[in-house]
Amino acid sequence: MMAFRDSVRAWLRANLPADWKHAMLGASEAEHIAFQRQWFCALRDGGYVAPHWPKEWGGAGLSFADQIVLYEELARAGAPRLVLYFISLYHTPATLLAHGTDAQRRRHLPAILSGDEIWCQGFSEPNAGSDLASLRTRAERRGDRYIVNGQKIWSSNAQYARYCLLLARTDPAAPKHKGISYFILDLDQPGVTRKPIRQMTGGAHFCEIFFDDVEIPAENLIGAENDGWTVAQATLSSERGLTILELTERMRIAFDVLCAEANNETPWGGRYIDDAGFRRRLAEIYARLEALRALVSNMLDRVVRGESVGAEPSIIKVYYSELLRDFTALGLRMGGLDAQRIAPVLMGGGYETGNWMHDYLYSWSWTIAGGSNEVQRNIIAERALGLPREAPAAKPRG
């Protein structure tokens, strides 16, 4: 294990571009995409881009324990996050390896590793987020193809993606979980309209996607028709806690940045660290951060041992997102008026951007993405505390 950690460290010392943070501060979209691809290819050539993929598909086939080491070291070195390739590296292979055909795997997995195929996930709709199974985008079979009409929303990085993992309704008469199918959809075709959604941070992380008589060849169906809900479970359980590990490590590094800033002399004299109220808040954040690290490490140990993790991912998601919000709020408070200015953002960064306003605003998205905190609390109540299940919503009268 130590030897592997040492080899990752040595590789990072030799290959992590020293000036990447400087170069990517306020970078344009085109520069961001080019740099993501460059870093993807560097990691791939080093054998680190697909640590979890089986060797026969070009991955490193690493044990889960070694994957943990890799992500810890990437975070500690402050390496860029491969945000553009997240779906391509996790959700797509997990889905294709579990439920795809050999032809689908051969067509897409090597193309992903080339760095040229970016994917997005088209699950959520304007009226189907927490209650995803209510989705209404329709796919009708006509001969050897399906015709798709409808709309998706919040699809991360869809503006850069070539392919979409699509859930669509194929049997409107069936119970809602039973009439859904799962497709590979080529976004570069007539009838597909992508509209980036501008966020309060100023960026546009995700898109609406509209489908107007869009064609999908029948061979792009993943799994059986109307069994898309089963296939989607493979997509949703693909990364097994590694992202939260990486983000927690990055928050720990950002905490050191916060402490260093708190030690600086302020323009009006004195230091934040000398203020008792501020020190109390800092100590509280530190204690919560250590608790989060313990929660994450506990869960990952259980995954390594092959044990079930129950409601732990939900507990960690709620804990992480609320801590991130309070932590960045403290940074913002310390930044004073200066932190209110619109400043360039580090593209591909974690929470070490030093741009507290951006990081604070963005932190709120973590309370929603991947299942809102209210829904996570329902899961914790039912699965961990054994409380009664939520009553189904009342049917409208008349």
Ligand SMILES: Cc1cc2nc3c(=O)[nH]c(=O)nc-3n(C[C@H](O)[C@H](O)[C@H](O)COP(=O)(O)OP(=O)(O)OC[C@H]3O[C@@H](n4cnc5c(N)ncnc54)[C@H](O)[C@@H]3O)c2cc1C
């Ligand atoms: C940064 C980010 C990236 C995302 N990326 C993608 C992506 O790539 N692809 C994709 O398909 N989707 C993506 N999403 C969408 C995400 O999965 C949904 O936003 C999420 O599931 C919540 O659904 P919703 O937005 O429709 O909210 P709704 O389900 O409409 O919820 C509205 C409010 O009601 C509450 N609520 C709903 N049901 C209950 C309940 N049963 N009990 C208590 N409270 C409830 C919610 O907590 C929330 O506060 C992304 C979202 C974010 C923020």
